[in-house]
Amino acid sequence: MDAPTPVSWGSGTVLSYGADPAEGGRPPLEGLAESVSDGRILFGERLDGVGMSVSLVRAGPDGLRTLDQRVFDLYVDRYFGSWDWSDRFSTFFFPIGPDRVVVVGSRQRLELLGLEGDRISSLSSYALPPSSDSILSGAGRGDLFWTCSSYYVTAWRVGPGNVLSADTTRSFVLPGVCRSLALSPDGTRLLVSTQRGFVNVDVTRSPPVVGRQYFARQAFFQVQAHGALVLAQELIPYGGMGRILVFRAADLNGTTDPVPVKTFAPRTTPIWESPVGFVVNDAGLLVEWFRVRGSTRAYEVESFALTGTSVSDVRSTLLLRESDEVGLHVTPLGMTAGGRHAVVQPWRRVLEVDASGAMRFLTGVGHGSLERLWVGASGDVTAVGPFAVHRLAIEPVDGPIVVGGGMALTPGTQRLRLLPRSGVDDTWELATVSVGEPGVSQEAGTARLSCLRPGLTGLLEERGSLRVEGGPAALASSRGQLVQVARLSSGSYRVRHFTLPRECDGTLLSPEREDIVRGGHPDSVTPSGWALTADADRGDLLQGETFYDLASGTSRLMFSWFPGDSSGTVARGELLGTTDQFTAMALARDRALVIENGHKVYLLGHEGERIAVLEHADLSQGSDPLDVSRILAFDGSVAWLALSSRPVGVIALAVDDMSVLARHETPSAVRSIAFAGGRLVMGMNNAVTVTTEVPSLQAR
Structure with a gap:
């Protein structure tokens, strides 16, 4: 197991979290964020010199507060898809419980972090071959989790002493190149989006059973389940933004492609707009849009309620960024949420959403750039x-x-x-x-x-x-x-x-x-x-x-x-x-x-x-x-x-x-x-x- 790297810079250094991407026509993402439990968020920042700083942050009524901060010798690598302009990291976090988080460092290692007592500790690690493929996503719960690269989904076990090992009996092959993994709320299904549709995988069986391939001619950026609904975000080649589709989960058991109950689609009138990402938390659905109004360009988040198999009208809208400048690339964005909170990209601004759907920004000392x-x-x-x-x-x-x-x-x-x-x-x-x-x-x-x-x-x-x-x-x-x-x-x-x-x-x-x-x-x-x-x-x-x-x-x-x-x-x-x-x-x-x-x-x-x-x-x-x-x-x-x-x-x-x-x-x-x-x-x-x-x- 590799311990965090000790570092010393000058006579003193203070590290921030949630640093902003540089604007000016570059891929927009700057660092990592993952909700690990209601009110607790894990941030990761690339450090050019030694690797990555990791910050555990609590969101509360008074804003954000840093609980713990460590530096790890993992470099933050990214995967930018030139075919579809999708921007994501191949170094990332995903939780397998409220106090355990897997850190994936493609071609480096898997690291299991413990968050007990609001402190970050390294529990174990598993070295990955330097020549292996980029890992784009992971999901799991308890002692079992999965990661995907190319056509392959690899299962992993957390054994006694938090030792990590691959579980070949729970691994499987996909019908298309993997783009994301998401575990259903009950933990029985793995939803996998690929470059040729998405599939519903029964992970209660060994080996897992890969279900029907839905929308086999369409690429997807992410697919997530929430209650009786499944939400999917399309990928479009050469920079176009796809739709965000909402389905009934029950319709994924049929032999035909399901008909969405709600669609968020790009349009050109009365203004040019396109959905770039979504996330679901306890308060409902948040959809982020990029909109052009004359010379003004804006990123906005809309809040919706999810009731049974229906999606409400817009309950509130929050402006994330408005500029007269071209600024960032428009790209599909992956975001994270837990409880009443959400972290939206590309600026990793933290939102609190109340029961009515109203949203407000949360911030705190050390949140953002210091440049x-x-x-x-x-x-x-x-x-x-x-x-x-x-x-x-x-x-x-x-x-x-x-x-x-x-x-x-x-x-x-x-x-x-x-x-x-x-x-x-x-x-x-x-x-x-x-x-x-x-x-x-x-x-x-x-x-x-x-x-x-x-x-x-x-x-x-x-x-x-x-x-x-x-x-x-x-x-x-x-x-x-x-x-x-x-x-x-x-x-x-x-x-x-x-x-x-x-x-x-x-x-x-x-x-x-x-x-x-x-x-x-x-x-x-x-x-x-x-x-x-x-x-x-x-x-x-x-x-x-x-x-x-x-x-x-x-x-x-x-x-x-x-x-x-x-x-x-x-x-x-x-x-x-x-x-x-x-x-x-x-x-x-x-x-x-x-x-x-x-x-x-x-x-x-x-x-x-x-x-x-x-x-x-x-x-x-x-x-x-x-x-x-x-x-x-x-x-x-x-x-x-x-x-x-x-x-x-x-x-x-x-x-x-x-x-x-x-x-x-x-x-x-x-x-x-x-x-x-x-x-x-x-x-x-x-x-x-x-x-x-x-x-x-x-x-x-």
Whole structure:
């Protein structure tokens, strides 16, 4: 049996649970959640460095409370079906009782966890072959459970001493590739959804008896039983969303495909909408929808009562997410529920549903992302995620400590955000949550920028918004100005400057200045990628374009350096590269830092109309090869870079000689850093690590 891996990061680390997925056209799921009993939920977060953190959380009238938290050396793997755009994990949990949970790590091991006394303990494990198939689902109760991969369903037994073993007498083969397993409430039937229909399996017999194959020409994402009803969610190839069908359980004993008593189907009028998932708890049925209303996209949950073999009309609706941005992929979503509670995806927001069907959000300390750090005027540190806001105490010796907050931002808070400049003044800075690109992107049409300010409790909250037209474009902020750069069909760029007002009242911003500038390529070739960065104090702008040649596998990186006022000279320069996108760019104190291909670092300066390379290095060529994912901070002399090579963390790079001044390991990829109280604070999607800052760095 493998014990949880001991870890040590910096002088202290705090882990969150229910971290949000990064928005921006990526598969949406970020981590695991499973209801293990009424009011208790198990969360799992991927840790890039050592595996997975597991949090046992209780949902109560006052919100969510962490009961126990452990770190295991299991990596969180996912299975994204390109045929149907279904997103799920091949590392997951499922309960076999109120105090026992099976952790499945495909090609790693099965781990049996005990939850007695609200504490997480490892009871036993069973090693899986590294070359085995992905396991997509599991279900069971007591000492018997099943997992499925490909066409095979494997039975497992929990023996004396909690020893796990395969039970070949209870294993069986399916007529189609397995997609999910669910045990009927009475424990006698296993409902199996496959890529060719679904089957009802009698598991009281040995070997189990596989029943008739229903809807053999249709794929299904999940099938579940509830009382006298069976609910099934279809899969549609190439990104379409299927229906959610409700059947009478008694009709599954016939020789023909049953007729649903209720259907939740996609439609295009009066609005475009599609069901993306469902879950059943003691209060009834919850169905999640993705809906497009003009330029607005929304995820909403509807509540229904289940009575006998009937489904009620909608009893209530709760908005999960509303945005003017495209954001996430639309994909079938698996969710979990127990008692009055449910956890909905892709943000793992916890809902409580009362007897009338009314729903409300539950949250608590540590729930959500900690990725964007903000330092207030008094030096206090706040961690912000897509929906979460947390206040941190970084001074305790065994710290840091999350002292308050949770998923407190409203569902309509946008990804593009403005915050007061951290601890400097009251002008706005663009502080979008990270999505991995080297710059901040605005989508087509009119964008809404949410303005976050401290509220009465000191936590950041949305205090209005501003709007700006002209996307798709790149955005940057400097000295209270918002700069928008959009590429035109002619190959030139339109550069707009907006003054950010103190109050955010929904105003559509008008540009104070607009310039048309030529692109870097003399033949107006369309760039494969481009990015924008600004000097937050001087107002200079650096625009970079990449022109990739597929035949040679090389690229030309072209730069335009604009001074902070319109009277200066635009400087231009060029580098050779090997990728079609920038890794990162930064600008400070009349110097620029550019990273290409994750490890090639260039320090640039400008002389008149010419951009010159002042220093450069290839971080992959040293005795300790490094790859970086972003520039976290740059003051012209020292650059803090986020590592993507393991062990992940950050390095401080002296750019004058490209020497590494410091390195700090973290549990996950670092999204932002802050300096407060003589300490370096590193924010991640699911953690914050605090360490003593290298004393010489601020003096450089």
